Amino acid sequence: MEKIMNYIDGGLIEPSSKKYLDNYNPAEGKVYSLLPDSDIEDVNLATIAAQQAFASWSSLPSEKRSSYLQKIADLIVRDLDALALAESIDQGKPVKLAKNMDIPRAAANMSFYASAAIHFASEAHITDTQAINYTIRNPIGVAGCISPWNLPLYLFTWKIAPALAAGCTVVAKPSELTPMTAYLFSKLCIEAGLPKGVLNIIHGLGSKVGQAISEHTSITVISFTGGTVTGKKIAATAAPMFKKLSLELGGKNPNIIFADCDFEQAVSTSINSSFANQGEICLCGSRIFVERSLYEKFVDEFVKRTKALIVGDPSDEQTNLGALVSEAHLNKVLSYIELAKQEGGEILTGGHRVKLTGRCADGYFLEPTVIVGLGHQCRTNQEEIFGPVVTIMPFDSEDEVITYANSTAYGLSATIWTENLKRAHRVSAQIKSGIIWVNCWLFRDLRTSFGGMKQSGVGREGGWEAIRFFTEAKNVCIRL
Ligand code: NDP
Numbered sequence: 323m324e325k326i327m328n329y330i331d332g333g334l335i336e337p338s339s340k341k342y343l344d345n346y347n348p349a350e351g352k353v354y355s356l357l358p359d360s361d362i363e364d365v366n367l368a369t370i371a372a373q374q375a376f377a378s379w380s381s382l383p384s385e386k387r388s389s390y391l392q393k394i395a396d397l398i399v400r401d402l403d404a405l406a407l408a409e410s411i412d413q414g415k416p417v418k419l420a421k422n423m424d425i426p427r428a429a430a431n432m433s434f435y436a437s438a439a440i441h442f443a444s445e446a447h448i449t450d451t452q453a454i455n456y457t458i459r460n461p462i463g464v465a466g467c468i469s470p471w472n473l474p475l476y477l478f479t480w481k482i483a484p485a486l487a488a489g490c491t492v493v494a495k496p497s498e499l500t501p502m503t504a505y506l507f508s509k510l511c512i513e514a515g516l517p518k519g520v521l522n523i524i525h526g527l528g529s530k531v532g533q534a535i536s537e538h539t540s541i542t543v544i545s546f547t548g549g550t551v552t553g554k555k556i557a558a559t560a561a562p563m564f565k566k567l568s569l570e571l572g573g574k575n576p577n578i579i580f581a582d583c584d585f586e587q588a589v590s591t592s593i594n595s596s597f598a599n600q601g602e603i604c605l606c607g608s609r610i611f612v613e614r615s616l617y618e619k620f621v622d623e624f625v626k627r628t629k630a631l632i633v634g635d636p637s638d639e640q641t642n643l644g645a646l647v648s649e650a651h652l653n654k655v656l657s658y659i660e661l662a663k664q665e666g667g668e669i670l671t672g673g674h675r676v677k678l679t680g681r682c683a684d685g686y687f688l689e690p691t692v693i694v695g696l697g698h699q700c701r702t703n704q705e706e707i708f709g710p711v712v713t714i715m716p717f718d719s720e721d722e723v724i725t726y727a728n729s730t731a732y733g734l735s736a737t738i739w740t741e742n743l744k745r746a747h748r749v750s751a752q753i754k755s756g757i758i759w760v761n762c763w764l765f766r767d768l769r770t771s772f773g774g775m776k777q778s779g780v781g782r783e784g785g786w787e788a789i790r791f792f793t794e795a796k797n798v799c800i801r802l
Pocket of ligand 1 (some may be wrong): 470501529533670779
C-alpha cells in the first residue's frame with residue numbers, strides 16, 4: 323500500500339513517530355494508502371528548514387521566484403490527468419470535475435502568482451513638494467498554510483502560491499482526509515528544483531499538526547481555510563500571539579431568483595451551484611429563494627432536473643455526483659436531512675444514501691436532496707450542511723428576501739438572478755457577503771479579492787491582497 327511522506331527540507335521523509343493513518347477512497351469505503359501521523363516534532367523540523375531557507379528565498383530576484391512557480395505550474399499541466407484521477411480517488415469527486423476544475427485551477431494559481439511575483443509593486447505618495455513617502459513590503463517570514471478537503475489541491479495552491487511569490491517560506495498542512503495530491507505536488511516541487519526548505523508539507527491530524535502550526539512561535543502568519551469552529555480555535559491560539567491571520571470559513575449561501583430572471587440559465591446554473599462537488603463547495607448556494615410568482619414553475623423544473631442527475635462511480639465520465647468525502651461526513655449530512663423532517667420540511671426528492679454495486683458498493687454516496695416547506699430561521703436554514711442538500715423558499719418582495727438572505731451568521735457568497743440591472747445593483751449592495759454573483763456562479767477573475775464577512779471569515783485572498791497579506795509594510799518618509 324502506498325505510503326505518503328512528509329516533505330521537509332527538500333526531501334520526502336517519514337514522520338518522526340513512524341506512525342501512519344489510514345487514507346480512505348470514499349467511493350469504495352476502503353483504505354487505499356497511508357499518511358504520516360505527524361506531530362509537533364515534524365512541525366518543528368519543517369519550521370527550522372523554512373527558517374533556514376528564508377534568507378535566500380526572500381532575497382532571490384523576483385524573476386527567479388517566479389520561474390520556480392511557473393515551472394511547478396507547467397508540471398501540474400503536464401500531469402493533469404494523473405492528478406485529476408488522484409484527486410477523484412482521494413476526495414470522491416467525479417474525475418471529470420477534477421479534470422475541468424480542480425487541477426487546471428491549481429495550475430492557474432501557480433501561474434497567476436508566478437506572474438504576480440514580477441508585477442508586484444508597493445506604493446509611493448508624494449506630499450506636494452514637502453516629502454516623498456514610500457512603502458517597503460517585506461515578506462513576513464515563515465507562513466503556516468492550512469487547507470480543507472473539499473477542493474484539495476486547488477485550495478492548497480491558492481495559499482502556497484502567493485506566500486512563495488511574496489518571498490515567504492512555508493509550512494503547509496493539507497487535510498488528513500485528502501493528502502494525496504499535496505504529496506504528488508511535493509514531488510513536482512522536487513522535480514522543479516525548488517530550493518530545499520522553501521516549502522514543507524506536513525501530513526496528519528488537525529488537532530496535532532494544525533494546532534502545532536498555529537502555536538509555533540516562529541510561524542508568524544497563518545492562512546487557513548476550513549470550518550468556522552476550527553477557525554475560532556486557530557484564532558484563539560494565534561491571535562494572542564499577534565500572528566497575522568487570514569481565515570476563510572464556512573458559508574450558508576443564498577441563491578436569489580427573481581421572477582424576471584432568464585429562467586433557463588437560472589435553473590441550470592442553480593443545479594450546478596447546488597450539487598457540484600456533491601454540494602461540498604463553500605460557495606454552493608444551499609438556500610434557494612424564489613419570487614412567489616415563479617416559485618411553482620421553478621420548483622417543478624428544479625426537482626425534475628435534480629432527479630435526472632447521476633450519482634455514480636467518480637471515474638465514470640457520466641457521473642454528476644460522486645461520493646461524499648467520508649462516512650462521518652455522510653452521516654452528518656444525513657442527520658441534517660432528519661433534522662429538516664423534524665422541523666417540518668418536505669423532501670421533494672432525495673434524502674437517502676445511495677447503494678451502488680460493484681467496486682463502489684460500500685461508498686459514501688447520497689442522493690441530491692431538495693427540501694421545501696421550511697422557514698428561513700430554522701436550523702436547517704441556518705447551519706452549514708456542506709452536502710448535496712438544498713432548501714427552496716418563496717418570497718414576495720425585495721426587502722423580504724434581503725432579510726432572509728442576511729439572516730444567518732455567515733456571509734460568504736450570494737447569487738442573484740434578475741434581468742433588471744438596477745435591482746441587481748440595489749440588492750447586491752445590501753447583501754452581507756464577500757462575493758455576489760449576478761446571473762452566474764463560480765466565475766472568478768483571480769485578480770479580484772475573495773473572502774467572507776461575519777462568521778465566514780476575516781481577511782481576503784486573491785489578487786494583490788494575498789501578496790500583501792504575506793508581506794509586512796514599512797513606510798519611509800523622506801522630507802524634501
Ligand atoms: P476543518 O475546519 O475541519 O479543517 C480544515 C483544516 O484545518 C484541515 O486541514 C484540518 O485538518 C485542520 N484542522 C483541524 N483542526 C485544527 C486545529 N485545531 N488547528 C489547526 N488546524 C486544524 O474543515 P473541513 O476540512 O471539514 O472543510 C470544510 C469546511 O471548510 C466547510 O465549513 C467549508 O465551508 C469551509 N471552506 C471554506 C472555504 C472558503 O473559502 N471560505 C473554501 C472551502 C471550504 P484535518 O482535516 O486533518 O482535521
